[in-house]
Amino acid sequence: MERHDRSRTAFIPGVHLSKGEVPLILRTHYSGEISPDMDGSEVTLAGHVHEIRDLGGICFLVLRDREGLAQVTVLTKRADKKLVEIVRGVSRESVVLVRGKVKSEPKAPNGFEIIPEAVEVLSRADSPLPLDPTGKVGAELDTRLDARFLDLRRPASMAVFKIESAVMRSLRNTFYENGFIEVCTPKIVATATEGGTALFPISYFEREAFLNQSPQLYKQMLMATGLDRVFEIGPIFRAEEHDTRRHLNEAISVDVEVSYADHEDVMALLENAVASAYRYVSENCDRELRILGIELDVPKTPFRRITYTEALEMASESGRRSMEWGDDIDTETEHYLGSVIGEHYFLTDWPSSVKPYYTQPYDDKPEICKGFDLMHPSMELASGAQRVHDYELLVNRIREKGLNPESFEFYLKPFRYGMPPHAGWGLGLARLVQTMLRLENIRDAVLFPRDRRRLVP
RNA sequence: GUCCGGAUGGUGUAGUGGCCUAUCAUGAAGCCCUGUCGAGGCUUCGACCCGGGUUCGAAUCCCGGUCCGGGCGCCA
Numbered sequence: 001m002e003r004h005d006r007s008r009t010a011f012i013p014g015v016h017l018s019k020g021e022v023p024l025i026l027r028t029h030y031s032g033e034i035s036p037d038m039d040g041s042e043v044t045l046a047g048h049v050h051e052i053r054d055l056g057g058i059c060f061l062v063l064r065d066r067e068g069l070a071q072v073t074v075l076t077k078r079a080d081k082k083l084v085e086i087v088r089g090v091s092r093e094s095v096v097l098v099r100g101k102v103k104s105e106p107k108a109p110n111g112f113e114i115i116p117e118a119v120e121v122l123s124r125a126d127s128p129l130p131l132d133p134t135g136k137v138g139a140e141l142d143t144r145l146d147a148r149f150l151d152l153r154r155p156a157s158m159a160v161f162k163i164e165s166a167v168m169r170s171l172r173n174t175f176y177e178n179g180f181i182e183v184c185t186p187k188i189v190a191t192a193t194e195g196g197t198a199l200f201p202i203s204y205f206e207r208e209a210f211l212n213q214s215p216q217l218y219k220q221m222l223m224a225t226g227l228d229r230v231f232e233i234g235p236i237f238r239a240e241e242h243d244t245r246r247h248l249n250e251a252i253s254v255d256v257e258v259s260y261a262d263h264e265d266v267m268a269l270l271e272n273a274v275a276s277a278y279r280y281v282s283e284n285c286d287r288e289l290r291i292l293g294i295e296l297d298v299p300k301t302p303f304r305r306i307t308y309t310e311a312l313e314m315a316s317e318s319g320r321r322s323m324e325w326g327d328d329i330d331t332e333t334e335h336y337l338g339s340v341i342g343e344h345y346f347l348t349d350w351p352s353s354v355k356p357y358y359t360q361p362y363d364d365k366p367e368i369c370k371g372f373d374l375m376h377p378s379m380e381l382a383s384g385a386q387r388v389h390d391y392e393l394l395v396n397r398i399r400e401k402g403l404n405p406e407s408f409e410f411y412l413k414p415f416r417y418g419m420p421p422h423a424g425w426g427l428g429l430a431r432l433v434q435t436m437l438r439l440e441n442i443r444d445a446v447l448f449p450r451d452r453r454r455l456v457p
Numbered sequence: 458g459u460c461c462g463g464a465u466g467g468u469g470u471a472g473u474g475g476c477c478u479a480u481c482a483u484g485a486a487g488c489c490c491u492g493u494c495g496a497g498g499c500u501u502c503g504a505c506c507c508g509g510g511u512u513c514g515a516a517u518c519c520c521g522g523u524c525c526g527g528g529c530g531c532c533a
Contacts, residue, residue, distance in 0.1 A: 057491035107492050128467035128484055136495050137469045137483045142525055241458065242531055331529070380533060428533055
């Protein structure tokens with residue numbers, strides 16, 4: 001608890017130096033780190049003014065920081081006149097620094113309050129506010145996103161991103177524990193990954209280039225290097241004009257690729273990674289889950305496997321609009337399957353015609369392939385496959401999809417010089433968080449979402 | 458892209474042709490109040506998305522536009 005020993009001599013931002021070297025953070029404690037048993041100790045808190053309740057002879061200023069709320073209590077007749085003036089004059093959501101003594105007080109929230117010796121307003125907030133961070137009055141998603149910086153001061157909004165951080169941490173843990181290497185592949189590329197999906201064109205000096213829709217081709221090329229197991233958590237860009245609560249034009253994709261593995265191996269990795277993330281969040285994000293009112297059930301592994309053909313049969317037995325074998329599964333069917341199954345599941349053995357050219361067909365039954373989707377009852381979370389590693393087959397598959405192998409030369413080249421068999425998947429981070437926390441709209445799971453119309457903030 | 462619904466003070470809302478000089482809450486400004494914890498009391502401030510039309514009269518009905526939400530399509 002080194003922080004407790006830091007002394008403060010001045011209330012001037014940026015001049016607190018520790019032995020003339022590293023600038024100190026102004027606060028000594030987060031509000032969540034204070035407890036009644038610290039009665040009498042001096043602390044410095046910093047944060048936003050959540051509320052001021054002025055009762056006349058006694059005035060409460062509630063300070064909010066990342067870890068909670070702390071009540072600062074001023075007895076206006078006894079306290080320093082100037083201090084009283086500052087506390088009464090500060091606007092809600094202004095940034096303040098409060099130095100004072102912890103007082104154990106049963107009448108105060110959490111059993112303690114701060115008796116201030118000095119209060120400094122570091123930044124004054126304008127009024128009226130674009131939304132109410134205390135949550136007394138709600139705000140629509142659009143209003144919240146327009147003032148996202150302020151929306152995130154609402155504990156329920158911030159909790160989502162603390163949990164998202166925990167999810168990424170857990171995923172990285174899983175990958176490192178399994179011998180993976182984290183990589184970064186280019187986001188500015190010369191060609192589409194697989195055709196079909198629309199790309200954002202950009203101007204790259206004198207040439208046209210695109211924002212990458214997926215790290216697919218690059219992570220596969222890395223399988224030709226001997227890195228064997230790679231993962232990447234990075235942005236992908238899709239120029240589709242979709243307009244739903246589970247699509248965005250910029251998303252974070254969690255991608256893995258594994259050499260000497262097949263689709264079964266990477267499905268096991270995927271279900272383990274997802275279940276571990278749930279477990280990690282349930283064990284480490286107690287306060288955030290409580291704020292969100294979420295009881296987290298860790299999904300049981302292994303997840304159920306359902307083949308594409310079985311899924312079609314389930315849908316037609318239910319008397320729903322039947323699909324032709326070879327159609328992609330439509331949203332209505334997807335929701336039906338989700339409602340019947342009620343937990344995470346894999347959809348496997350897809351028709352080769354539905355999946356991209358790099359998906360490995362079964363040797364004995366080439367009309368189906370080793371591609372899979374990871375489904376949450378409400379939506380698709382991930383898709384993956386064992387990949388084609390044979391050069392001739394890959395070129396043929398590209399041609400069958402109506403694409404020109406010449407434009408994929410940079411990708412195909414490694415397949416001629418020793419490409420191990422490999423498999424992998426890509427998982428939508430925001431969708432994982434959205435489904436985990438039962439958020440209605442994916443925009444709630446992204447700090448600054450990019451959709452068809454929204455480009456700012 | 459398409460279908461359905463919507464747009465009222467800063468925020469969230471009530472209001473389906475005249476009773477609207479527009480409701481309530483929150484907020485802001487001011488006053489009172491020594492234990493609040495969505496504090497309370499009193500006073501004040503602040504709004505009908507844009508354009509056209511119907512009508513004696515439009516926040517309200519019609520047309521067009523813009524934006525928002527949801528479904529589908531497309532997609533991860």
